[in-house]
Amino acid sequence: MTARTDADRPAQPSRPRRVRRRRHLLPRANRTLVLLVALTVLITLVVLAWPGTAPMTTLMIPLLLGSLLLGPRQLPWFVVFVMVMLMLAIARQPELDARIVLAITILYALCFIVLTTSFRRSRLGVAGVQGESMLVDLRDRILSQGGIPPLPSGWLVEGALRSAGGTPFAGDFVVAVVPRDSDRLQIVVVDVSGKGEQAGTRALLLSGAFGGLLGALEPAEFLPAANEYLLNQRWDEGFATAIHLSLDLESGDFEVRAAGHPPAAQLDAGSGRWSVHEAEGPVLGLIEDAEFTTVSGVLRPGDAMMLYTDGMVETPKRDIGLGIDRMLGQAERLLRGDFEGGADRLVDALGSHNDDRALVLVHRR
Structure with missing residues (x-):
């Protein structure tokens, strides 16, 4: 043994x-x-x-x-x-x-x-604390979709978002991408039907879907694909307005397309004046086989462009045209010689606090 x-x-x-x-x-x-x-x-x-x-x-x-x-x-x-x-x-x-x-x-x-x-x-x-953490994560995902990707030194792009009543959830959102092996910046500003928390869940779903479409499709195909996506959701309030900017970061050439959305505004550095680009197209999610017109142009050094939602320019007592004129007047005053932080300054100075507000400012230095 x-x-x-x-x-x-x-x-x-x-x-x-x-x-x-x-x-x-x-x-x-x-x-x-x-x-x-x-x-x-x-x-x-x-x-x-x-x-x-x-x-x-x-x-x-x-x-x-x-x-x-x-x-x-x-x-x-x-x-x-x-x-x-x-x-x-x-x-x-x-x-x-x-x-x-x-x-x-x-x-x-x-x-x-x-x-x-x-x-x-x-x-x-889920439990109460876990449910709250999930909502915080959803909010962060919406905000992260609007993050501006790294850009060449000659460009400044800023975004600002404020929700109705100051809540973290909004029906307005921004998606910005630069597809791989491309020098073209794609930005879409979207206004989902409803306000604040009511539209926050739909904004979350659409921000993820639009982000995928924006990076995978040609610029002219994005709004038709987004319209088809919304139609397939069959929501009772399943519509949204949007404006899409496709910008060549080397030449400054751009294309703007809109879907029932307020027009983009461009600053001509030579004259110091703002002008609007009226791109026509129906609201997303209402009409099948919708067509969207294209406005083309060039951003030269010193020029700027603004994309925004109707919360910036529309109030119950004021026509949207007058609101756009007021916004451009504020832009001349607040952005004179200094575009850094301009998006936040404009959003804080304009629009109704009872409506969601979003603005993207693009400046070629």
Whole structure:
């Protein structure tokens, strides 16, 4: 019989590996539920031990944490558990005067509100904090679509976006791309039907789709493809206006096409005057086989161009033509000799705060 050496013995899993295995067996959501149940039991024991000192309202701490951290499947059961613990605490109270009865009523009302919220949250399928992080991620994705890609040193392109009421979600968005192996900048400014949060979800979907179309298609094909995409969505309010700029970064040659959108405005550095380019085309998502006219031109050194949404120039008490004249007047004043930060200055100075506003400023230095 030979003695077994340490080398012959089977290797034992390391402690960190065993810990990770246990954590894998108990998902994070279940660990959170266990911790909240333990906290609730602990608070209940304290209330039962010192009913005249420890208030029953302390049970709202785990209830609030549960509403933030638990998913829609676990939260209803946890709320019922808190209500049972609350019943135990009530039975231990020395006397039930009007003040305590009112407090009990409020506590059960809060439990009912959290329970109702959990049923509504089941449509999304995530916990409160996780759902909020998802919305933040969606907002960041919309904003990142409007990021300006790296450009040659002779160009300055800025974008600014403000939503109705100051919320992070807007129905206006900007997409800008420079396709690989190309010296042509493609920018589209879109105004989705609706405002703020109401249009934010549609803006998210369209910004991703338009970004893919913009980098894959020839400039003349973009608006017809975007129109077909919107028609296929079959939304009740599935329309949008858009303006598309295709700019050659070497020569300065550009093409502008619009779909029911306010016209682009160009600054002629030689004369110091702004002019508008009226490109005609129907609103996206309403007419099949729509056609869009093209306005061509050149941006020479010192010239600039603005693309914007109707929130910049339109108000209930003012015609859009007068709004464009006012915007161009502000542009002459605010951009005189200094285009850096000009997009933000114009958006802050113009338009209605009750409407989404977006503006892109292109300047050839």
